[in-house]
Amino acid sequence: MTERDPKQITRKSEDFDRWYTDVVRRAELADYTPVAGCMVVRPYGWALWENTRDALDAMIKRTGHENMQFPLLIPESLLVKEAQHVEGFAPEVAWVTRGGSKELEEPLAIRPTSETIICTLYAKWIQSWRDLPVLINQWANVVRWEKRTRLFLRTTEFWWQEGHTFHETTEEAAREVQTMLDCYNELAVDWLCLATVPGRKTDSEKFAGADYTLSIEAVMSDGLALQAGTSHHLAQNFTRAYDIKYTDRNNELEYPYQTSWGLSTRMIGAVIMAHGDDQGLVLPPKVAPVQVVVVPISRSNDPDGTRQVEEAVEKIEREAAGLVRLRVDRREGIRPGEKYAHWELRGVPLRVVVGTKDLAEGMVTVVRRVDGEQMRLPLDTVGLQLPRLLDEAHHVLRARAEKMLADFSREVSTLDELKQAFAGGPVWANAPFCARRECEDAVKAAVHAVSVRNLRSDRSAGGAPCLVCGQPADDIALIARAY
Ligand SMILES: [Zn+2]
Numbered sequence: 001m002t003e004r005d006p007k008q009i010t011r012k013s014e015d016f017d018r019w020y021t022d023v024v025r026r027a028e029l030a031d032y033t034p035v036a037g038c039m040v041v042r043p044y045g046w047a048l049w050e051n052t053r054d055a056l057d058a059m060i061k062r063t064g065h066e067n068m069q070f071p072l073l074i075p076e077s078l079l080v081k082e083a084q085h086v087e088g089f090a091p092e093v094a095w096v097t098r099g100g101s102k103e104l105e106e107p108l109a110i111r112p113t114s115e116t117i118i119c120t121l122y123a124k125w126i127q128s129w130r131d132l133p134v135l136i137n138q139w140a141n142v143v144r145w146e147k148r149t150r151l152f153l154r155t156t157e158f159w160w161q162e163g164h165t166f167h168e169t170t171e172e173a174a175r176e177v178q179t180m181l182d183c184y185n186e187l188a189v190d191w192l193c194l195a196t197v198p199g200r201k202t203d204s205e206k207f208a209g210a211d212y213t214l215s216i217e218a219v220m221s222d223g224l225a226l227q228a229g230t231s232h233h234l235a236q237n238f239t240r241a242y243d244i245k246y247t248d249r250n251n252e253l254e255y256p257y258q259t260s261w262g263l264s265t266r267m268i269g270a271v272i273m274a275h276g277d278d279q280g281l282v283l284p285p286k287v288a289p290v291q292v293v294v295v296p297i298s299r300s301n302d303p304d305g306t307r308q309v310e311e312a313v314e315k316i317e318r319e320a321a322g323l324v325r326l327r328v329d330r331r332e333g334i335r336p337g338e339k340y341a342h343w344e345l346r347g348v349p350l351r352v353v354v355g356t357k358d359l360a361e362g363m364v365t366v367v368r369r370v371d372g373e374q375m376r377l378p379l380d381t382v383g384l385q386l387p388r389l390l391d392e393a394h395h396v397l398r399a400r401a402e403k404m405l406a407d408f409s410r411e412v413s414t415l416d417e418l419k420q421a422f423a424g425g426p427v428w429a430n431a432p433f434c435a436r437r438e439c440e441d442a443v444k445a446a447v448h449a450v451s452v453r454n455l456r457s458d459r460s461a462g463g464a465p466c467l468v469c470g471q472p473a474d475d476i477a478l479i480a481r482a483y
Contacts, residue, residue: 009023009026009278009279009345012221012276012278013278020276021150023272024152024272026345027044028043029042029281030045030151031151036149036156037145037156037157039152045268048288048289049265051288052192052268052271052287055187055286055287056184059183059186063135063180063183064135067136070114070118071117073096074108074117075108076106078116079109081119081242082115089113091145092146093145094109096108110142113142113260114138114140116242119238119239119241122134122166126244126245126256127246127247129249132168132246134256135176136163137163137164139160139161140160140161140162141157141158143156152265152266152269153269153483160264161262162261163262164258164259165259166244167258169257170235173233173235177212177259177261178231180261181215181216184228184229184231184261187263188216191286192287194218195274195404196218196228197217197428198215199217199457201454202435202452202455207232209237210235211232211233211235213230213232215229215231215453216229217480219274220274220483221273221274222273223480224426224480224483225428225453225478225480226273226483228266229267230262232259232261236255239257274401279341280345282370283348284349284394285350285394288349290325290326290327290343290348291325291386291390292327292351293329295339296309296313308356309356309359312379313328315383316383318383319383320383323383323384323387336353349369351369352364352365353365354379358376362379364382370396371400408427410429411431412431412479415442415467417431418446418467418479426480426481428478428479428480429450429480430477431477432465432466432467432475432476433452433455433467433476434469434473434475435473436469439466443477450480451482452477456478461476462474
């Protein structure tokens with residue numbers, strides 16, 4: 001057996017979980033810390049999150065919301081007012097019980113989510129129908145106690161945004177829930193090149209305290225699903241519990257309808273698992289911290305050639321400035337092959353290689369990360385062509401994700417067919433489904449570790465028999481294993 005190169009990452013086909021952790025750590029996205037369950041996000045990973053966050057933040061503002069900031073700590077008495085909510089979150093809440101050397105009279109929860117504190121404050125601020133709608137969002141870190149840690153996917157502390165809105169009517173709240181799910185889907189598809197299925201969670205999978213929850217489920221390259229964003233219709237469940245009353249248009253006291261919606265750093269995990277390969281990350285061009293890396297190649301015993309190469313590199317830098325996020329790898333004493341591997345591991349969408357041989361013909365070589373496609377392009381125009389080349393890389397990645405979704409998808413109409421579909425490994429099974437709890441339990445019992453991910457909003461069963469009970473079904477259930 002040969003010694004394992006410490007720089008080498010585990011092959012994806014060999015061990016997907018180890019491959020994932022290797023990629024996250026070696027590409028310097030994130031790492032474990034001395035704090036059990038908590039990760040550190042390193043600059044490259046944070047830059048990736050910032051680009052993702054900024055794209056979503058623009059959508060949040062475009063749809064009329066404003067950002068604000070609530071406290072990290074929530075008094076116990078506020079947290080426990082909505083019974084279902086507290087029951088759902090109780091096992092995951094971390095508590096502060098001491099301040100300095102003094103025991104606190106009332107323990108303070110570290111926010112697992114902020115509905116409770118937000119409702120408490122808005123009970124003071126919402127007085128009249130003129131105060132509605134309230135459309136706010138918070139970018140924050142939250143804590144949910146986890147026994148097992150997976151970088152970006154499952155950590156005790158994570159980063160996210162949580163949107164919270166209050167409305168006069170249930171219909172307006174329902175539109176809000178849909179609008180924000182559409183934004184999440186736009187981010188997932190148009191920015192992160194993921195293939196997704198939008199739909200509604202079953203009652204057993206919805207948010208604790210919600211009337212209903214919408215989700216997008218994104219396909220990972222091992223065939224598992226990752227819940228990539230959720231949007232909840234909270235009806236009046238919280239506003240009643242927290243006594244948020246306002247005077248409506250008929251001068252009567254009424255409780256507003258509420259929504260909340262969140263998307264977290266899990267999305268970075270989705271990008272890694274959907275697109276990455278044995279060489280490492282493959283980043284979607286729109287959010288890649290470095291979109292183009294330029295690698296100059298010259299020999300130390302060829303000063304003329306070295307000067308030519310440097311001039312060409314500077315020309316590309318100049319022309320691409322402000323168009324793309326470009327970095328030149330001028331590190332000395334490192335072989336070109338090592339540099340290529342370094343940036344491949346980090347998923348940089350395009351590599352421009354500038355060497356004397358190509359330059360003699362006025363050309364440079366461009367290599368596309370997603371499929372290794374090589375192109376020789378004229379030095380004269382390459383700088384200006386980079387945005388178009390990134391756009392092409394974006395579409396190749398998107399198409400590959402859609403193909404992956406199509407390849408994993410199966411149509412099944414009975415439990416037996418469901419079992420058969422999963423016999424060869426994880427798939428995304430679509431089946432007519434009546435949405436009753438008993439039938440959902442039967443689905444879970446039929447195949448190890450599967451669940452109904454959502455009831456697809458893009459399809460309808462049109463009365464076809466439920467795969468379990470045979471009763472006419474309205475919905476198509478997406479059944480898969482999930483992270
Ligand atoms: Zn059924």
